[in-house]
Amino acid sequence: MEMHDLCAIAAREPRCVLATAVKVEGHAYRKQGVSMLLTEEGVMYGSISPGCLESDLQARVDRVLDTQQLEFVEYDMRPEDDLSWGETIGCGGLIIVLLEPVCAELRSILSQMHTYFQSGSAVELTRSFYDQYTRIHYVIQLAEGAERQTSLYPSPAVKGASLNPINTMITDDIPRLSLVVIQSSEADDLRSNSGESDLQRDGLTEVEKWDIPLQISAKYVPKPRLIIIGAENDVIPVARLGKSAGFRVVVADWRETLCNAERFPGVEFVRGFPSEIIPVLDIQSGDYIVLMSHQFPREREFLELLEDRNYAYLGIMGSRTRTARLLNDLPPLKQLHSPVGLTIGADGPEEIAISIAAELIACKRAAVAAERRNVQRGIAHATDGHRASGR
Template sequence: MCSHISCCSPRQARPQPCSSTTSFSDSRCDSGQLTHHTTSSHSASAESSSPSGTEQEIDDREEAASCHRASHPPHVMSERKEVIERSMYLASTGSPGVLATIVRTSGSTYRRAGTRMLIEAEGKLTGFISAGCLESDLSEHAKRVLVTSQAARVSYDTTAEDDIIWGLGLGCNGLVEILLEPVSSPSARAKLEILSRALQTTSKGYLVTVVESTHPAAGTGSYLFAENEGNILSDLKDPQLRLQLEREIHRQSENIHPWYTTVGFEGYHLALMVEFLSPPMALTIFGSGPDIAPIVELAQSLGWNTTVIDKHPEAELRKRFPKAHSVRTLSVPVSIESFAIDEQSVVLIMTHNYLVDIELLRVLLPSSVRYIGLLGPKRRGEQILDTLRTEGMEITGEQLLRLHSPIGLDIGSETSAEIALSIVSEIQTVRSHRSGGFLRDRNSTIHDKSQEAS
């Protein structure tokens, strides 16, 4: 059984009752009140309808201000890791808890699909789904999930102009659909194991979660995980259905953002959320100066795996950078094979040693590393490149595009913490294919349409 709760806006002046019939599309309540009805996850109707209301082409920062203003305390570990580890702990100890996952978004929403939050029985939250707009209401729905031990879907639709008056009063003009699952359920525990391994290994793959289904062998919360190496993990018993879901993965195998889709299979219909799982971003820093520690700490809070490499013994490096994922002693001569980096890696050169920087750039520029940051003034970087050219090295335009010298965004940094913020912000800008400018000057949506699971 799966509970489907819609939190929605009025469509007419006169309140209309919510339909009590089983429907594969979103339920609507024109009175603007929260409504709750229980439907079988195997008895929904045919196709998912598009969310009603016109989707905004351009996010309005002022309309979403009520959601964006809330602040949250920094976490020592990444939010994603904290949610997963705490959820696994509750499941292993038999403690009650509900895992909330955003499975679909449209329009202006604070978080994207794939975001998770843990709701414990006494109300403690780990992570967040919104900026405080939805958490209280979700906690009430989580209590029902704990009572029934069944998954539930909750939809919040704030696309109506009069939502501020009659609805939840968020003013965000978006739709978000959330799946609530008891952490003790077999499917939730299996997915948590998969998510945990994704944070610890270098393997990649696609995780498919069944959001709604009319198929008797595919309940809400069922899953399939397809690793790039070809391994398949799933609680779906029908082999043909598994093949159908694998085909859906291959159909959009270039998509690294979560997506929501509906598929038909032998007369049955399923709504799915598909996520690409990959290892945390790998950041390699060459150097051991005091300016590196703030970068390591900030990177850790983002869930990045940071490796510090320098001439000092590993024991000394570990004392200097206890929050680094790993430390290594720089070997001579320098070789790219000894760094364990690839096309997804990010590298910072912060040795404060001119000759060492030359040797590092000699091997890093021809590599496939996606980002190379060189500390120091622009003239110093140009001198290093001139030296390499004089020695006969051919430096291409593509290589120069990956080289950032001076390193960081122009935010007026002075202190080591401010410099770290500048550097990490530039890395995030590059990996997100953004410009790093003011959001108020952006002439399109805050989140790319390709990142919407709709």
């Protein structure tokens, strides 16, 4: 579950806690920067582990909500003995999790992040910690050019502080987490004058021993859109799996009786013929498109209108012969996958939907890997253009 989803869920959950893995060392199920939501009623959205940590995190929710205080939790699964974690822990790393009550300030931040995501904008969220990590300051800004910025409560002055980047990491799981540490010659200025925190041990807080930076910035990108042209019955499992795979699904069709929330729960609709829906869709370079309307003239019209636009993926449902006719006399189309889906011997709507979802995931991961390495990286059956092989 992406931050895009968590922001939407936080808006409807009156009492919940955001859990974020702020430090990961060694092998772990998810990457540094991943988040999940835990509610007072015991509902969990997302995950940080394969199930090893979530029950313990849930047990801390009431205290975090009642005290409205941050809490850091250490899970050190590097020892090889099974006494603490059991034989099925499934990972052997160190994970530090930050628990934050979703109250007025953080709730507002998550709401604004969701607005940015819905408009297709990437967002950078910065957390700055003060007073021995007991106070937090949030700032969000648009990741591209930082055109707008929102800051909740004024940032305390930190004497003698300088910001030095110490690590930048791009993960397959969006977000992308970069860490910045504040180095101060007057570290005591950051300590509370009211006595030692409960986190202090031997003059240092546990958080300081974990080397958690005083400032953490995470870049989150919106979900890629999956635009499905057509709303027949075989589209239903594709839309469902597309949602599960982290896409923002849009179903477009000119038949209004087929485009409804009962058939496609949780998706967006654009109704009309190709010439009507193209301006509304406003197709962007990060969009994934699948044609499966089974209406030859409408799909031909759509492809003609798509000619000068950029997108990440174009899949066409149908046989090699039908696709060749569909593409006849058209200029070469970018990022074309036909027949759509990975070659897994699929038979029937559900298995075909699985093959399509698998190819979409492969292409999405390839794009992340290419950005991370700044080189183009291919994936078999996913980035080789017009394929003649069957499903």
